[in-house]
Amino acid sequence: MSSAFLKNETADAPVVIPARAPLPPGTPNYVTPHGLVLLRSELTDLETKRAHLQATEVDDENERSRRLAWLNGSIAxxxxxxxxxxxxxxxxxxxxxxxxxxxxxxQTGKLAGTERQFTIVGVDQANATQGLIAFTAPLAKTLQGKRIGETVMVPSLQGKEQMEVISIRYGIA
Structure with missing residues (x-):
């Protein structure tokens, strides 16, 4: 079992800082204006947590050090x-x-006639459950450059589905 799931970490165990969503090598870090606001808000939240932890008296100085290391790594x-x-x-x-x-x-298969909506965003803002897909995702790459009325073949659990572009809007994400 991974030590990430155990509460009995030792004080000398390395602090694991979760990686950000990966970008393919050489790919610019594109973000929407709202995506940049979200990143800055996340940074403010982490900095606030760090300041609070530094100002709080604790019984376990090792635990404070580990949390500060995690926060500092995440902020970096x-x-x-x-x-x-x-x-x-x-x-x-x-x-x-x-x-x-x-x-x-x-346009094809059991779900013919069903409509879907996606917004193409940066990798840090992507959240498939909210319909936000990273510009690096296969669907986003397939859709790039298409216009209303054009069709695309999209991989799905049922194989490939043909979909028609029915709307394009900007300024939402």
């Missing part, structure tokens, strides 16, 4: 991600690009 990772961020504002509104919210209608 986040600062690096923010400093590398390239904010992308939509310029070409009639094609699917980064930042687009795309409406799709499934």
């Amino acid at each position: 990772n986040l600062n690096q991600r923010i400093s590398s961020a390239r904010v992308v504002d939509a310029q070409e509104q009639d094609r699917i690009r980064f930042g687009a919210t795309v409406g799709l209608r499934i």
